[in-house]
Amino acid sequence: MKINPKLRFQLFMQNSFFVLLFLALVALLGYASRDYYVARDITQSNRNTLTEGSLNVLKQMPAPINITVFASNDDEYRRKIHAFLARYQRSKLDMNVTYVNPAEQPKLAQEAGIKSEGELVVEYQKRSENLAPPYVEQDMTNLLVRLSRSNQRAVMYLEGHGERNMIGVKSHDLGEFGRNLEKKGFKLANPDLTKLPAVPTDGAMLVIAGPQVDVSAVEVQKIITYLEAGGNLLWLLEDDNLRGLQPVADFLGLTVYPGTVVDMSAAQQGADVKVAFNGLYGEHAITKNFMLRTLFPEARKIEARGTFENGWEVSQLVEVAGNGWLEKGSLDKINFDDKTDEAGPINIAVALERVYGKKGQRAVIVGNANFLSNTFVTNGGNMDFGINMVNWLAGDDNFITIQPRPLKDVNVAIPPGSLAAPVIFLGFRYALPILLLVAGVWLWWRRRKA
Known part of the structure; x- marks a missing residue:
């Protein structure tokens, strides 16, 4: 087709009109983006969105959340803080964020107890708590859990019989675990059953942590009465x-059952064979999405049986020693005897639940107390597993500890001395743009010559 000046003018007008319409559309979309926001997380591990546990916590917080950020006027630093908080704001529209420069308002920073740059003061229903960087979803959500607990029911623990103390500092005590429970909004209490007429019923649960001498019959009867009344254990x-x-x-x-769990795979981890590593978690709210490794030194096999009479629904929580056994002989010379010992895996923890009156009753029994001791509680996921059990017993199923989400797409391992790094860098920064430019010019030239 022969192009004359008139046709060329018509094509020019058509192209110009199309460009104007396209620019108008872009302007309208830009204007609409101020009031309407749509986002989709396409990262492999969804690291730009919140976990289901965090979303559940926000759903149970109906009142507004006010956050004051004490940070300098560095735009880049504040932008990083905003990116972290935006994940929460997208799910809770009444989360209000205010930025304060501590250098400009030192008195306000002092009154808020600010100790570091970028520290947050989170306020909810007249209760507040500080969060210092670096920010992690687990820490932020656990802080919100603490603020949302308006009724602090006590975690009661039995003592007076050589039990592991919930506030003790000795290596076999549970003091570190107790301090973490307090950080998550629980309070600790130790009722003296030799003096009190009964176990208090206003507590969240009773903890019995390995007594070393016999508990008196009077105290045992009070514990039975507490359980018969629907108490958690x-x-x-x-x-x-x-x-x-x-x-x-x-x-x-x-x-x-008598005997101690022996786990031969522990030797591969550089641990004693009497330390059993988790092999399989059961299906339960305590272990839902729980992927952390736990270890149990000198664990015991336990089993619970639900009957029509007791009404308990029993769930197995942890199996260990898939490559081990239950040693029923002497631990001085560990050797599997197929006549007396029991081959693994061995179940060492159970959760029990039943309906009592108008409320539920729950119990967790673990054939090991060492895993929450000051010596071992910080190993692997022991702390998180213990806190999950306490949250479930307290009826806070939605407050199960938020586990860190593994980020699969943040690191690329390049061998030292490899040419991969410069090739990737130069390729994406120079070669690819030039290639696209040349391809565009070539296509334009072909269409012009057609």
């Missing part, structure tokens, strides 16, 4: 010697 066993608590085991349908 966390029982950490030391061995098959129940120290006078056999009636409690009978009430729960619990059997504790």
